[in-house]
Structure formats: C-alpha cells, structure tokens
Amino acid sequence: MTRFVLGTVASFGLAAVVWEAFARSGLFSPALSPSLAVILPALAQMIVSGTIFVHIAYTLYRILWGLGLAALLGVPVGILMGRFKAVERFVLPLVSVLSPIPSLAWVPLFILWFGLGDAASIALVLYAATFPIVLNTWTGVRSVNRIWIRSAETLGAGARDLFQKVVLPGSLPFVIAGLRQAFARSWIAVVGGEMIAATSWGLGWVIFDSKEFLRTDVMLSTLVVIGFLGLGFERLIFQAVERRTVGRWGMVRTVGT
C-alpha cells in the first residue's frame, strides 16, 4: 500500500516535472504551453467560482440520460436475443453493421435532425452506449451455465423463476462489463459531441471554447478534471457495483477487496 502511494506521488511528481520542463523550454510560447504556476490557479479559480461544477453537471446530465436510455433499450434487446433465436437472427446483422460506425460520425447529421444542444448530445451517447450493452448482455445470457438451468428445471422452476433467479443473475457479470464499456464509449461521445454540438455548458464545450481565447490553462485544467472523473466512475461506481453483486456471489474475482 505504501509502495502504491509512493509510486503514485512519484508518478505525478515526475509528470509535473516533465510538463514544467516542456513548458519552460520555450518550444512553444508560454501562451500555448502554460506552466503549472498558471494552470493550477486557473483550476482553483474554476473550482472556487463553481463554473467547473456546472460544466460537470451538464456533462453528467447528458451522459446519464443517454446511458440510462441505452440500458433500458440494450439490456432487454440483449436478453431477447439470448433467449430467442429469431430475435438474434434479426438483430445481430443490424448490430454488426451499425456498431463499427464511430458515434461521432453521426454528429453532423444529429445536429441537423435534433438541433444544437442537449438532444443531439444525448442521442449521440445513446448511439455510442447501446451496442456494447446489447452485445455483452447477449453474450452473458448465452454463457449462463447449462447445468444451472437444467438443475433449476429439475427442481421445478417455472419460466419466470428460471429467468429471475438463474438467467438474470447468471448473465450479470457480462451486463456490468457491457455497462462499463458503454460508459467508456459514452464518455468519448459526450465530450466530442459537446465540442461540436453543445451551446454553452459542458466539459467538452469549455475545452473547445477556450481555444478561441487561447486559454490553454483552462483547457488543461478541464482535461485533468475529465481524466479524474472518468477514472472515478470506473473505480468507484463500477467496481463497487461489481463487488456488491457478482463479486459477493462469488462469480468473479474483484480487485481491491
């Protein structure tokens, strides 16, 4: 543990030194690569004035709407695909054609369809998040151990019990993995979408807008915030959910328990 803390401190210390050397080397003008003495006050100022929290709130609002809708759509579709061959045969070709299209390729079209603002960003997140959820849920349902299903049937479980008590928990590790992947993709989609389609708030928008005013200090502060937020989601929320459910049921080994 101490080794981890020391390593982390040394790591960020080294990153800071490298950045500082780069900033003061005169390779780029100070306006383009500000030193930490400029970046940190900018970050502090954004925190004190509270603007950064408004940006975060807007971004989270968009991502949660998109991700929530994607889960509502993707999990049932994935389960149906896993349970009924006909659904699988119908949906799979569509998913395999649509999922390799980067969500951001749709931005210009979504702007035309939904206008600038929240709706376009949410639609973008929805597009980005749905496919990983569908594919992982589908895999999860198919990977439920046959023996579990047979023994539940032998013990007299009805179709409903079978689904609720065996198939659903059995596929949960995959569903969670899908949500995790979906979050990573939405995170990219929302930042990109906000750059092109947002109007006044959002982490992606603030980076893009700062370019106009050459506020590289604000850009870098926001980048750091984006990095830590993404890491926080991954480490705090998804790992906690995993530990509480599938980890506790002994289905997967979780890290850091």
Added chain:
Amino acid sequence: MFRTPTVLYLRRAALSLAQLALPFVVVAILWEGFALLGPFPPRLFPRIGKIVSAFVRLIVTGILPLHAAETLLRLAAGFFLGAVVGVTVGMLMGRYRWAEDLLVPVVSVGNPIPGLAYAPLFVLWFGLGNLPAVLLVGFSATFPVVVNTWTGVKAVKDIWIRAAETMGATDRQLFRKVVLPGALPYVLTGLRLGLARAWRVLIAVEMLTSVSIGLGWLIFGAREFLNTDVMLAGIAVIGLVGLALEKFVFEHIEQYTVVRWGMLER
C-alpha cells in the same frame, strides 16, 4: 427429380441469405415510411433511393475512394506511431518494477480522457491539417496498447520463464523466445482496441482540424450544404471500413500467430 447435395446446399444458402437480408429490408421499409410521412423535410431525411444514388455517384466520380484513401493513410501513420510507442512502454512497464510504479498512475488517469478532448490543444500546438490529426490518433491509440502489453508481459507464466532460465537462456533469448510470444495474445488485443479507438478518434478529429480531404471532413462539410444523402453515404463507408478492419486485418493476424501456436482457441 432427386436432390443432389449441390441443390440442398444452394437452397440452404438462399435461405440464410434471405434471413440475413430480412432485418435490412424491414429497416429500409421503416426508413422509407419515416422519410415519406415523418416530420422531417426530405432535405433532412432523404429517401433510400437518393442515398444509394449519392453513394454510386460519389464512388464513380472517385470522390469517395479519394477521401477514404486519405483517411486510411492517416490512420495507418497514427496507428503505427501509437503501436510502436505503446508496445515499447508496455514492455518496459511489464519488465521493470520502477517503470511500472512510475507509469501506472499516469496511464490510469490518461486512459479515460477521450483523445478528442486534446484536439483543440493539438490544433493550437501543431496548427491545422495532417500533423495534429496523425499525432492525436497515435496518442489515443497508445493507451490501450500500453495497458494490454503490460498485462500481457505480467501474465507470462512464471514456469515458462524459470524453465527457460534453467535451460540457460540469456536475457535476450528469454525476452525474444518466451516473453514476447507469451505476451502476444494480449498485445494483439491491445492493438485491436487501439486501432478501434484510433479509427473513432480520426473521424471526429478530421471534423475539427479541417484537413482538406478525409471521410470525417466529407461528412462535416456536407452539412453546410444540407447534403444529407452525401452524409449518409459517407457514414455507410465509414461503417464498412471499420467492419473490414476488424474482420479482415486482425482475425488473420491472430490466425497466423497465437491461434496457430495453440495459445488461443478460435
């Protein structure tokens, strides 16, 4: 009339083809219905005939292939950069404890930052055009490659290393003959993820750094003129290229290396 195997085979092929086509036919019908009856004017929501004819027109005039070639070139350059840096750094992290201690925290914070978020910064640093696009693609592709290579090196079985050492392998041989092939399944996964990420970032970055030719730019530019048919044709090509990269490039590499060595089931 007796049924030869060929007839049976043909019939089965026709049936599975029909099954494959069905979802697309249904979607096409829904699309047409929405285009005709929906709230959008035809300029914003073109009918399929228009999209197909735009697609054909752009292919025949050579515009679409030109844009696609330019984008692929950029992808190759950026991905190569990311792969070389990523594998090197990942190997260092797997082999040396100090490198791991120093780099893991930076990589874990850097990994979840969408590459695209750096785009405005890269534009300020490197100007508009090809240079920032290629650098950004390389930068985004690096992270998954690093993480997976690192995991791969650490996952090489201790027994293999000890066995090789017992039999008198030098450091160099150990690396080339045991660690490198042992880590390869992970490295390939990393490269695959890196390529997928590079592809996603590239399309978006082309919209932001205003390169003069490229699929992302084609779509973005078409918006100005409300050419939704061109946009949809461009999106279709982007999807096809993405699918081809995934299906043909990486499955073959895996087939020839790790699957052949019996390390991965197919």
